[in-house]
Amino acid sequence: MRLGLLSDLNAEQAARRAAILITDIISGEQRLVREKEVREDPLVQELQECLDQGKSRLVERDGRQFFLTVQVTPVRVVIIGAVHISQALAPMARRLDLDVTIIDPRTAFATPERFPDVLVLAEWPDTVLPDLKLDRYTAVVALTHDPKIDDAALSAALQSQCFYIGALGSRETHERRIQRLTAAGITEVDLARIHAPIGLDIGAVSPAEIAVSVLAEIVATLRKERRRSA
Amino acid sequence: MLSNDTDILRTAEAWRRAGKGVAIATVIETWKSAPRPVGSHLVIDEDTNFFGSVSGGCVEGVIITEALGVIExxxxxxxxFGVADETAWQVGLSCGGRIRIYVERVD
Structure with missing residues (x-):
């Protein structure tokens, strides 16, 4: 592989854009197809399938074998609340190669010192979420316990295609949340998208344990398609 | 979708830019139970430093040796690699699966 090609592939990833590297496994010939170039490529159908499934694979065309290395858009976790659980969650999520953004309008909480190596926005969720463009590769996790902050974030998340929405709080807290969001005009079908109480039930107690349960639920949601097709 | 092999390709780029001879091994096909999915990478440099994996550690040793030839x-x-393969008796996959690996140099 030419270094330039490898470098282009890595640059697409860094810019949160999908790309596919096509390799003729006999001749070694290679080309990079960016997401927006897929439609003009002779292998358009195969490329589209690979992108949809997020899986690399070998394809045959005219007696030649091509390997398609698929790089999908990186998965991102938007965490509402620069709280203790978030301090455990952020580095664990980074370890899973997830992009992390932390949002909390309370400037005492949302400091870079408390969250090294991740993007921290000391803003209200409804101010910054539109700019973040929540897509189907994004998970939104509401952890503040404060309806003033969490509710706005959940409303925005429910209007997007994000693949996971979770909210911290007991069953009773969630019941009251449902009432507030229903009063705000959100439908029952949409409200059912919220994972609450958040996380897989592993009996988590400490902030780090809760972070594990939240991340496990995010991974399970992300991989569900694959588990079904396996 | 968890794109955990991207840091491996970033490492490959960094090692090459640092002036090392570098090869990338990629799982291109699997049959039955294979330890790592298609698309998994292992990056190797000329001093046999490596990062990533293409199996559960079963065949990496052989691939590193082959990679040195590719870098050359x-x-x-x-x-x-697989149980039916001759080399399998020395380095094969204990899980009974079969995998095909493509090894290329970064130029």
Whole structure:
């Protein structure tokens, strides 16, 4: 592989854009197809399938074998609340190669010192979420316990295609949340998208344990398609 | 979708830019139970430093040796490992699966 090609592939990833590297496994010939170039490529159908499934694979065309290395858009976790659980969650999520953004309008909480190596926005969720463009590769996790902050974030998340929405709080807290969001005009079908109480039930107690349960639920949601097709 | 092999390709780029001879091994096909999915990478440099994996550690040793040859002559190689393979008795996959690996040099 030419270094330039490898470098282009890595640059697409860094810019949160999908790309596919096509390799003729006999001749070694290679080309990079960016997401927006897929439609003009002779292998358009195969490329589209690979992108949809997020899986690399070998394809045959005219007696030649091509390997398609698929790089999908990186998965991102938007965490509402620069709280203790978030301090455990952020580095664990980074370890899973997830992009992390932390949002909390309370400037005492949302400091870079408390969250090294991740993007921290000391803003209200409804101010910054539109700019973040929540897509189907994004998970939104509401952890503040404060309806003033969490509710706005959940409303925005429910209007997007994000693949996971979770909210911290007991069953009773969630019941009251449902009432507030229903009063705000959100439908029952949409409200059912919220994972609450958040996380897989592993009996988590400490902030780090809760972070594990939240991340496990995010991974399970992300991989569900694959588990079904396996 | 968790794109955990991207840091491996970033490492490959960084090692090459640092002036090292570098090869990338990629799982291109699997049959039955294979330890790592298609698309998994292992990056190797000329001093046999490596990062990533293409199996559960069962065949990496052989691939590193092959990679040194690829770094030397620049010719990509296709390798296959499985219980039916002759080399399997020395380095095969205990899980009973079969994998095909493509090894290429970063130029």
């Amino acid at each position: 002559d620049g010719k990509p190689r296709l390798l296959e």
